[in-house]
Amino acid sequence: MNDDLRFGLDRAVQLPGPLALDSGATLAPVDIAYETYGTLDADAGNAILICHALTGDQYVASTHPVTGKDGWWVRMVGPGKPIDTDRYFVICANVIGSCLGSSGPATVNPATNEAWAMEFPVLTIADMVRAQAMLLDHLGIERLHSVVGGSMGGMQGISWTALYPERVKSAVIIASTAKHSAQNIAFHEVGRQAIMADPRWRGGAYYADEDPPVSGLAVARMAAHITYLSEEGLTEKFGRRLQDRDAKTFGFDADFQVESYLRHQGSTFTDRFDANSYLYITRAMDYFDLAEDHGGSLATAFTGSKARFCLISFDSDWLYPTAESRAIVHALNAAGAEASFVELSAPFGHDSFLLENAEMDRIVGGFLKSGDGK
Amino acid sequence: MTLLRPDLQIIADNITPGSRVLDIGCGDGALMAALRDDKGCDARGLEIDPANVAAAVAKGLSVVQGDADTDLTAYPDGSFDYAVLSQTLQTTMRPDMIVEQLLRIGQQGFVSFPNFAHWRVRLSLLIGGRMPVTRLLPERWYDTPNIHHVTIDDFRSLVREEQLQQEGQWFLSGDTQTGRGLANLMAEHAVFLLRG
Numbered sequence: 001m002n003d004d005l006r007f008g009l010d011r012a013v014q015l016p017g018p019l020a021l022d023s024g025a026t027l028a029p030v031d032i033a034y035e036t037y038g039t040l041d042a043d044a045g046n047a048i049l050i051c052h053a054l055t056g057d058q059y060v061a062s063t064h065p066v067t068g069k070d071g072w073w074v075r076m077v078g079p080g081k082p083i084d085t086d087r088y089f090v091i092c093a094n095v096i097g098s099c100l101g102s103s104g105p106a107t108v109n110p111a112t113n114e115a116w117a118m119e120f121p122v123l124t125i126a127d128m129v130r131a132q133a134m135l136l137d138h139l140g141i142e143r144l145h146s147v148v149g150g151s152m153g154g155m156q157g158i159s160w161t162a163l164y165p166e167r168v169k170s171a172v173i174i175a176s177t178a179k180h181s182a183q184n185i186a187f188h189e190v191g192r193q194a195i196m197a198d199p200r201w202r203g204g205a206y207y208a209d210e211d212p213p214v215s216g217l218a219v220a221r222m223a224a225h226i227t228y229l230s231e232e233g234l235t236e237k238f239g240r241r242l243q244d245r246d247a248k249t250f251g252f253d254a255d256f257q258v259e260s261y262l263r264h265q266g267s268t269f270t271d272r273f274d275a276n277s278y279l280y281i282t283r284a285m286d287y288f289d290l291a292e293d294h295g296g297s298l299a300t301a302f303t304g305s306k307a308r309f310c311l312i313s314f315d316s317d318w319l320y321p322t323a324e325s326r327a328i329v330h331a332l333n334a335a336g337a338e339a340s341f342v343e344l345s346a347p348f349g350h351d352s353f354l355l356e357n358a359e360m361d362r363i364v365g366g367f368l369k370s371g372d373g374k
Numbered sequence: 375m376t377l378l379r380p381d382l383q384i385i386a387d388n389i390t391p392g393s394r395v396l397d398i399g400c401g402d403g404a405l406m407a408a409l410r411d412d413k414g415c416d417a418r419g420l421e422i423d424p425a426n427v428a429a430a431v432a433k434g435l436s437v438v439q440g441d442a443d444t445d446l447t448a449y450p451d452g453s454f455d456y457a458v459l460s461q462t463l464q465t466t467m468r469p470d471m472i473v474e475q476l477l478r479i480g481q482q483g484f485v486s487f488p489n490f491a492h493w494r495v496r497l498s499l500l501i502g503g504r505m506p507v508t509r510l511l512p513e514r515w516y517d518t519p520n521i522h523h524v525t526i527d528d529f530r531s532l533v534r535e536e537q538l539q540q541e542g543q544w545f546l547s548g549d550t551q552t553g554r555g556l557a558n559l560m561a562e563h564a565v566f567l568l569r570g
Contacts, residue, residue: 310431329438330448338418341438342427362432370434 006139007036009062012101015134019096022287025121029110032135033101034058034093037077038085040141047141048083048368049132050092051149051156054281055221055273057100060092061085066272075356082365087372088145093135095128095156097280102131105276106207118204123280125152125288129159133167143167146368150174150353151320152281155288158301158328162290165304170371172364174312175353177324178298178331179289184319187227188282191220195275204276217275218266225265230316230349234258291331298331310367311341312360314352340367378408380549381460381486384565388484388542389413393455396420396479398442398472399462403430410435418454420445443467446475454479460486464520470532477570482541486565491525491558510562526558533568542567 006013010033017028035058040047050060050073061077063070077083077090094102097120105120112119136144147168149157154176161168177184195201198216206212226234238258242248245255254260291298309332313325322343332339344359346352353360378386382405389395391413397406400419403426409415419437421427430437438445442459443466457480459472464487466472476483488510489495498506505515513520526545533540545552545561552561 308436326440326445329440330445333438333448334450336450336453338436339438340427340431340436341440342424342431343439344424344428359428363428366432366434 007040009035009037010065011035013135013138015138017134019127019131019134021121021127022124023122027096027103027121027127029103030096030131030134031101031103031107032093032096032131034091034135035060035062036139037061037090038088040089040139044089044141045143045145046088047136047139047144048088048090049136049144049147049160050077050083050090051132051147051153051160052092052095053149053151053153054224054285055269055278056153057098058092058094059100060090064272067268072354076361076364082361083148083368084365088368091135091139091141093132095152095281096131097123097128097277097284099274099277104274105204105280106274115207117207117276120276120280123284125155125159125284126163126293128284129156129163132156132160133164136167143169145371146170146172148172148174148364149176151176151350152285155285155290158290161305161307161309162294162301165306168305168307170308170310170367172310172312172367173325173328174360174364175314175317175320175325175350176311176328177288177320178291178301178328179324180286181324185286187223187319188286190223192279192282194219194223195279198275201275204279206275212270213275214267214270217270217273217278218263220275220278221269221273222262222266225262227319228349228351230318230347232316233348236347237261298327299334302332302335302337305335305337307337308367308371309337309339310363311339312353312363313341313343314346314348314350315343316345316347317350317352319350378404379460380546380551381544381563381565382408384544384546384551385458385460385484385486386413388567389415389456391415394418394453395456395458396449396454397458397460398446398476399459399465400426400430400435400437402426403433403435403437405458405460406430406435406437407433442472442475446472446479449475449479451478452481454481456480456482456484458484460484461488463487464522464524466522469522469524470536473532473536473538473568474570477538477568481569483568483570484565485529485568486563487524487529488520488563489526489558489561490523491527492562493559494562496559508562526561526564529564529566533566539569540566541569 018026061071109116154173195216198213201213243260294300313322329341406417427439495506544565546563
């Protein structure tokens with residue numbers, strides 16, 4: 001099985017498609033870049049799909065090829081870790097619309113032989129999930145032991161249980177929501193407008209001369225990054241401390257540490273992310289409303305599902321606050337689904353799901369293990 | 375098999391194998407685990423304390439963090455064979471409404487609570503003139519979660535007023551079962567099985 005070229009790090013596959021999209025358009029072919037960890041059981045019953053967040057990627061537990069940094073959830077995924085790769089076969093795929101190898105605005109449109117740019121079809125979370133289902137078909141996996149995701153990954157996770165109830169035995173949904181709120185959409189719109197206001201954006205057609213709208217994308221990232229943190233976390237980390245200076249400069253340099261930090265976050269982000277992908281993925285998130293797809297009733301989305309659910313929220317997360325997880329839990333209870341839910345305490349806001357949290361490890365590890373053999 | 379708290383043992387002994395059970399205020403899930411492992415029940419829980427929820431979920435139990443006062447309305451009518459409220463009634467804002475929810479969600483409902491009319495409690499207030507602190511009610515008046523103390527006779531009158539059917543009653547003194555005679559004076563703890 002280890003000789004199978006479908007499995008391992010840094011894999012990519014071109015599936016013929018066509019993938020029918022929610023917009024009515026179709027996508028063909030469909031490129032998917034992904035990684036797998038661990039060994040698939042003979043009956044293919046130990047597969048866990050990890051879904052990444054907005055600016056995440058398939059490098060969940062391996063070194064990122066651009067930044068050289070550890071995978072974004074390496075503390076959670078690996079041998080002996082809560083998502084134990086000695087026990088499970090873990091798959092993480094770059095969502096379509098993104099820019100780390102899967103089909104997106106930066107990939108080539110076969111009709112024109114140029115980058116799609118803004119000709120790329122607008123996607124939804126469900127479209128991303130359908131593409132992942134095509135990948136699982138390719139990998140020979142009929143049914144997932146679990147689908148696990150935080151933030152936008154959680155949106156994909158609950159969409160999986162609604163779209164493919166027979167293919168999912170359990171779902172772990174962390175710091176997520178069943179719909180994007182007005183506030184969520186508002187922040188995303190600020191980011192999109194920052195990109196589009198950058199003169200180098202040029203209607204998205206910036207690929208040919210490799211001169212992307214890095215300033216706009218950096219500002220988008222800075223604004224978004226604030227929403228991933230908490231006031232308490234920012235105060236603790238930076239307070240009003242000054243950056244490498246003893247006094248205010250009475251100018252517009254980054255006097256404060258928090259300004260310097262955000263500028264750094266913004267500029268490093270542009271090294272690894274495509275501005276148009278940022279537009280497409282934020283749009284997909286804004287369109288997300290699982291209840292809307294099921295006649296306005298979230299419970300209806302889950303009635304066909306036999307999956308076990310584990311939901312986790314964080315008390316300092318104001319981007320997808322606990323009330324959003326609780327609304328999902330209420331719908332699961334109404335649908336009679338097997339659901340667990342806990343709000344954990346952590347000072348780091350939405351980003352808490354990416355950080356060290358012993359309680360989260362214990363819950364996720366215990367929940368996944370209790371599904372073994374079922 | 376782990377040893378259950380005596381009131382939970384009574385409840386476990388009187389639940390039909392293979393039932394669907396909702397344990398409201400399930401703590402760390404001890405009753406749920408026993409029902410799942412020994413009786414093949416499909417047990418679900420609601421618990422307010424996050425550390426308890428985390429412990430239960432890590433054991434593979436389906437427990438939702440929530441508040442009985444606000445989170446019961448999402449469960450459909452008659453969706454469980456039994457709904458259980460053990461040592462939780464006296465901590466809720468509106469015990470009468472909780473009992474109503476209990477019997478809306480469950481075909482039958484177990485309620486267990488410490489009896490505030492037990493002679494030791496009475497004596498403590500009569501002689502000491504202070505709010506009683508006992509084995510089953512160990513907190514002081516200002517930090518107790520027990521905001522609606524109830525006696526066996528109070529509960530019986532609620533059952534009558536709400537026209538509920540009483541299908542079983544058990545009383546505990548110390549950790550052993552005791553008779554019905556003078557239960558309101560002699561029992562430290564009561565378990566009722568009701569139907570709406």
